[in-house]
Amino acid sequence: MAGVSEQAYSPEERRAVYRVISERRDMRRFAPDGVVSEDVLARLLQAAHAAPSVGLMQPWRFVRITDDALRRRIHALVDEERPLTAAALGDRAEEFMALKVEGILECAELFVVGLCDDRDRHVFGRRTLPQMDLASVSCAxxxxxxxxRSE
Known part of the structure; x- marks a missing residue:
């Protein structure tokens, strides 16, 4: 097993990691021309799949939405859900309703992330810590x- 010193990153690499974390924001204008290359998409999904997950359950499914009609339907569903979510937030309802969901229609790429509840029920950790599904997909x-953001 490699020691910590063998895995050390240079100061520049460490700064880059912290910079990406601190500058992470919603990415509505990812590509100036509205096109994200297949190579970049592959790297993004590879990064997502490298996320930690209890027992390597990887309970997520990333679905790329390429159909404009489906994108509009997803936007309509999200827009319909917004007041229900806001009502559950109490004092934060107004702040939540100020958030825009137009990015669903405007972004260069749209992925829907599915959390597969009953897939492989007997994976290590799933029986005893079922909330780890949500934690794992959040990491992805x-x-x-x-x-x-790094791209």
């Missing part, structure tokens, strides 16, 4: 966002 999404 964060990896994808950080990778997108």
């Amino acid at each position: 999404i964060q990896n994808l966002w950080l990778a997108a």
Whole structure:
């Protein structure tokens, strides 16, 4: 097993990691021409799949949405759900409703992330810590966002 010193990153590499984390924001204008290359998409998904997951369950499915009609339907569903979510937030409802969902229609690429609840029920950790599904998929999404920011 490699020691910590064998895995050390240069100061520049460490700064780059912290910079990507601190500058992570919603990416609505990812590509100036509205096109994300297949190579970049492959790297983003590779980063997502490298996320930690309990028992290597990887309970996520990334679905690339390329059909404009489906994109509009997804936007309509999200827009319909917004007031219900806002109502559950109490004092933060107004702040939540100020968030824009037009990015669903405007972004260069759209992925829907599915959490597969009943897939491989007997994977290590799933029976005893079922909330690890959500934690794992959250890590995958964060990896994808950080990778997108670095691009």
